[in-house]
Amino acid sequence: MPTASLVLDAAYAIAPVPRRLFGTFVEHMGRCVYTGLYEPGHPHADETGLREDVLALTREIGPTVVRYPGGNFVSSYRWEDGIGPGVERPTRLDLAWHSIETNQFGLHEFADWADRVGTEIMLAVNLGTRGLQEACDLIEYTNHPGGSYWSDRRIANGAHDPFEIKLWCLGNEMDGPWQVGQKTAYEYGRLANETGKAMRLIDSGIELVACGSSNSSMPTFGSWESTVLEHCYETVDYVSLHSYYEELDGDPLNFLASAVDMDNFIDAVIATSDAVGAKLKSRKRLNLSFDEWNVWYASRFAADGQQVRDRPWLPHPRLIEDDYTITDAVVVGTLLNSLLRHGDRVTVACQAQLVNVIGLLRSEPDGDAWKQTIAYPFEQMRRLARGQILQVIAQSDQYDSASYTDVPLVDASATYDEETGRAALFVANRSLTEPTGLSVDVRGVRATRVRASNTLHAQPGQDRHSSNGVSHDAVTPQPFDAHAFSDGRLTATLPPLSWTVFDIQA
16 A cells, blocks of 8 residues: 655744635636626525525635636726616627626626625736726726725715725736737736836735736746846736646546646746846845636637637627536645645635636526535635644655656645644545555644544545536535544545545644
8 A cells, every 4th residue: 555654843834824825716707707606587696686505605615815807808808897887887799708798797796796705806907908097097996985086986886985905916817829918028017017006106005916927838938927027026016827737638647746737837936036036136025826726628628619719709608617526626635735835925826716617616597506526625725724834744655647757646735723723734645546544743733633534535436537517516525534643643544536634633
C-alpha cells in the first residue's frame, strides 16, 4: 500500500488565512445570471426575481467575495444599461458570448443579491471598448455619498447609501485575441495606471487588480506581466491569474496532477512581480488575485458544435454547463490546497463560476437547484480553514505523468487557529485504485482528538465518473472513520481517489 507522512507544527506558519481566498464569480454568460441567480416567475423566486433556492445554496457554500459582471462580458458592457427602471433598460448584443443581453439584472440587483448572501463585491470595469472616464463614472455612482451627478442618479434609483465597493478589476484578460478591445502590454499598462490613479481620486480606499496574462500558456505570459507592471506597479495592489484544467486523452493521472501546474504558475507570477518591484526600487509588494480558476472541459466546448458565433442571437443560451464528477472534485480539492499553500501572496481567489456555467451550483428553469461535486471541497475549506496557514512537511509516494514528474500521491494543506484551539487538514489521495496509508504527526499543534472527519469518494455503485447531474445529491462527503489517534499521531487509510477533511481539536 502506498504511504504518506505529514508533520503539522504551529511554529511553521506561513500567513493568516486570507478570507477572500474563498471567492466565486458571476458573469453575464449563458445561464449564470438569468435562470441562475435571477428568474422572475420561478416557484422559488422572491418579489424581485431572485431565486431563493439558489440563494440558500450559495449561503451554504459561503463565498466571501464574488467577482462581477465578467469576464469577457465586461469588455463591451455599458454599466449604465443595468440601472434605472427595468422597462427603460435597453436590450443589447453581447459581443463576448454572441447573446442577447436584456439588462433586467444589473448593478442594483447584484448588490442586493450580494447583500443577501453576505458576500463582498469585486467589480470589474470595461477597459476594452471603454476607459478611464466610464470607470470614474462607475465608481462615483457606487461609492460617492451624494451631491454629484452619478451619486445622485444612484440615490434616485433607490440606493441612498453608497455601495462602498472596495475591490476593483481593471479590465479582463486584455491580452486575449478573443477579448473585445484586446490591448498590447504597453497599451494596457498605461491605461490601467491612468484609470487606477483617477479612480483613487474619487475613493482613495479602493484596491485595484491589474490583468495578468490570460493564462500561463499564452505566448505573452511573463513578458506581459513584466511590461504591464512596469507601468502600473505603484498604482495597483494585485496582479490577476486565470487557469482552467481538464482531463485530456483519457489520462486521469495527468489531470490529477493539475495542482503542480498551479503551483508553478503562482510561483512564476510572484517571481515576475517581485523582479519588477526590485527593478523599480519599490518597497511595495504586490499580492496575487487568482480570480478565475476551475475545472473546465474546454475541448468539449470547442468540439461539440457549440461554437458561440455559429448560434442565433438568443438571451441566456446554455453554455459550458459541465456536470462535475468525483474525479473533478478531487482535482478541485488539490487546486484549493495549492491556493491555500500560497496564501501569503494569493490573497484573493474566485472559483469560476457560481451557477450553471462551469458552476459550483446547477439550476434548471422552473426546476430544481443543487450542488455539484466541486462545491463540497470549496465549502469545507471555506468553513474550516481558520487562523494560520501551516507549512505542511510532507513525504509521499510519487508518480510520473505525461506532463509532470514526482507528483505526490497525497496532496495536503493545513491550518491552525490558536484562538479556538482547532486545526484543519485537507488531504487528497490521487491514486486511482489503491488506498494510501497516512501518518500525521500533530504534536506541534498539541492535538488531542479528531473532532470530525469526512471523505468524498466513490461509494458502492459509483465510479470516478459519478456526478450529481441526475440524482442531485448522489455524490456528497460521507463520515470517515478509517482513522485512529494516539500519542500525538493521526493515522488513516485514505480511500482511492478521495478528498478527505479532518477537523482536529488542538
